[in-house]
Amino acid sequence: MSANYIISVRGLKKHYNRGKIKALNGVDLDVKKGEVIVIIGPSGCGKSTLLRSLNLLEQPTEGQIFLENVDITDRNTNINLHRRKVGMVFQHFNLFPNMTILKNMTLAPIQLKKVKKAEAEKKALELLRVVGLEDRANAYPSQLSGGQKQRVAIVRALCMEPDVMLFDEPTSALDPEMVGEVLDVMKKLAREGMTMLVVTHEMGFAREVADRVIFMDEGTILEEGTPADIFSQPQHERTKAFLNKVL
């Protein structure tokens, strides 16, 4: 395990219904620090399952996941400590509706990192300013638009100062005109050197930002390479067929 890799996945399998459904069927993946990886593929190909496995929201059936050289699938690993270093953004935002935006963002730092309340709020407000929502700090999630919610969800994850950010179809539940504002935040984050894994159908985003594009099908990585490689000269018929439909 080279120390260069922030995430290493070895032989990852996830089976449901006693092996009848194979969501992941042997995935190997190495992610370098600062790399932006976009995962594409048809629905049901296992891309979300792979992403969710990386912070054990899905418990793998087989295989190992190394996060900063620690095997998080090992039963003696305290997964809660490692999840602090892995931010996750969901398709449906999953903001806490019973708390204000500010409380959403400061809950985990105050509870887990024992940051002082004032300090945590100061940092949260700074982050909100970056995404242009500082005036909404005391609003409740139900008072925000979809795009605003997703931007809050991103900075909520950033409040824990993660080393890796996982994005699970962050723009799929948004109105078309709100997709741009969320992608802009993600691009900014990528430029700042954040390690990112993004499951998305936004091929434009993949082309512009990704260091590497991964094409998955039937629970395995079928093909990977730079955006130019994948989008211009796909090797596999399956990749070609998929790209023909979505581009």
Place this chain on the structure above:
Amino acid sequence: MAEWFAGYCSWLCDCYASFNGWLYGLQKEFTTAFIVDDRWKYILKGVQNTLILTFYALILGVVLGVIVAAIRTSYDKQYREMKNPIAKFFLWIGNAISKIYLTVIRGTPVMVQILIIFFIIMASSRDKMLCAVIAFGINSGAYVAEIVRAGIMSIDAGQNEAGRSLGLNYMQTMWFIILPQAFKNILPSLANEFIVLLKETSIAGYVGVTDLTRAGNQIRSVTYQDFMPLLAVALIYLVLVMFFTWLVGLLERRLRKNER
């Protein structure tokens, strides 16, 4: 014409007299029931005991209910994915105990339960109130547990995932994220359970607790009059329930302030 009028007048007078007599009778009954020998103090003591009993039983019931609901839901959601065999074993035991508890308590009448606790399990204790609190608390806990479980299950799984992905552990996620939202959803059912509990305490008299119902009975056994004490007892229960319903309504509106 005049004759008819005179007849009418005397009939009215009769009416008035008999109404007056009836009113006087009521007044006398009221005096016997509540004023003589300061018998209203029985009622006051009864209301006090009913409220104390309900309050502590409610707290015990909610604590028990939340614990049992947490065990049951975490067993359903987490058991198959758990890695630590010791924790897994304890969760399995906890779930089994919870299920037996729910089955037994919901499967037997509260009347029988309170007698069993008073005459068998806590036979050596002479604290009737304590026995009643424990009996009603344990009974209520079983119903609260299922209400809370329904509330926890009504919260979108994404909320749990969001909390866990930030690094919060199961308990923290439950406490800060899931339970506050669940509580808002189940408040009407909890209020219902609370009302049922308040009225159910009327059988505490069977083990000698002087609750509101028993206070009424004590007055009846002295005065040999049923009407006033029973009416008063019923009215007081009604007023109490109406008051608490109003209070819960206020709380509900407060909790909904973050919804548009």
